[in-house]
Amino acid sequence: MGPVSFLPKYQKLNTWKGDLAKMTHLQAGLSPETIEKARLELNENPDVLHQDIQQVRDMIITRPDIGFLRTDDAFILRFLRARKFHQADAFRLLAQYFQYRQLNLDMFKNFKADDPGIKRALIDGFPGVLENRDHYGRKILLLFAANWDQSRNSFTDILRAILLSLEVLIEDPELQINGFLLIIDWSNFSFKQASKLTPSILKLAIEGLQIFLHGNNLNSLHQLIHPEFLPSEFGGTLPPYDMGTWARTLLGPDYSDENDYTHTSYNAMHVKHTSSNLERECSPKLMKRSQSVVEAGTLKHEDKGENENTQPLLALD
Numbered sequence: 001m002g003p004v005s006f007l008p009k010y011q012k013l014n015t016w017k018g019d020l021a022k023m024t025h026l027q028a029g030l031s032p033e034t035i036e037k038a039r040l041e042l043n044e045n046p047d048v049l050h051q052d053i054q055q056v057r058d059m060i061i062t063r064p065d066i067g068f069l070r071t072d073d074a075f076i077l078r079f080l081r082a083r084k085f086h087q088a089d090a091f092r093l094l095a096q097y098f099q100y101r102q103l104n105l106d107m108f109k110n111f112k113a114d115d116p117g118i119k120r121a122l123i124d125g126f127p128g129v130l131e132n133r134d135h136y137g138r139k140i141l142l143l144f145a146a147n148w149d150q151s152r153n154s155f156t157d158i159l160r161a162i163l164l165s166l167e168v169l170i171e172d173p174e175l176q177i178n179g180f181l182l183i184i185d186w187s188n189f190s191f192k193q194a195s196k197l198t199p200s201i202l203k204l205a206i207e208g209l210q211i212f213l214h215g216n217n218l219n220s221l222h223q224l225i226h227p228e229f230l231p232s233e234f235g236g237t238l239p240p241y242d243m244g245t246w247a248r249t250l251l252g253p254d255y256s257d258e259n260d261y262t263h264t265s266y267n268a269m270h271v272k273h274t275s276s277n278l279e280r281e282c283s284p285k286l287m288k289r290s291q292s293v294v295e296a297g298t299l300k301h302e303d304k305g306e307n308e309n310t311q312p313l314l315a316l317d
Contacts, residue, residue: 127161
């Protein structure tokens with residue numbers, strides 16, 4: 001039996017109000033479970049939240065070479081959460097964020113969903129974003145690499161669409177704490193498509209995303225994300241992913257189907273085996289896919305031999 005409180009009712013009420021006051025407006029709207037997760041996993045302390053933010057803000061004067069275009073509390077808090085409230089690391093990430101934009105100005109011109117290049121990429125499913133979060137409260141982003149039609153979308157526009165999507169999603173404080181997963185399916189990715197991924201383009205993507213990529217087969221993928229949260233393309237129990245889902249969310253009334261394949265499932269578009277081969281390949285026991293699973297702040301290594309049947313992956317760290 002735990003300790004018994006004999007505080008008068010009015011004192012209990014005042015104590016409860018005091019706890020709420022400690023949360024500050026920056027934690028308003030978060031569920032109690034998420035607040036507790038932030039405390040345990042990210043070292044987020046409402047008692048010193050504003051001091052932590054100010055200490056990061058005070059470091060800005062050390063980088064006069066960078067234009068910090070946004071320094072409000074809510075914005076800086078994103079970077080503290082991303083670096084588990086290690087202030088120096090959070091500032092380095094904040095500086096990298098604005099330095100990247102400063103060095104790649106063309107990437108961020110007309111940086112909005114109705115920009116023609118970004119809009120086209122979104123409509124083609126770059127990226128896809130599943131409607132529901134997984135069992136950890138994370139948002140899942142999808143990229144089907146073989147769907148890249150180089151006559152329609154430049155790699156830069158695809159990257160811009162991904163970065164814009166992440167900017168929109170990261171506004172949600174729950175996602176700042178719970179995080180994201182980006183699943184890249186490299187199945188049927190052609191040599192012609194791969195030839196466009198020059199070292200300079202890959203460097204641009206890696207610096208922009210600031211994350212780790214690692215390979216997974218479907219079995220290890222399901223250890224990260226339960227099948228009930230995944231579409232059938234990834235061996236999940238959900239229907240095939242509708243490529244227009246996220247585009248409709250961002251574009252709203254401006255959304256319009258530009259071609260017939262926008263809502264076609266990935267498998268129907270790109271898996272060109274005979275019916276017998278298709279059945280064999282899609283068997284849960286024999287499914288072979290080449291994927292990169294990107295989890296912000298996490299790099300998982302696999303035991304040797306686990307991926308003997310998996311195609312070679314682009315692995316970057």
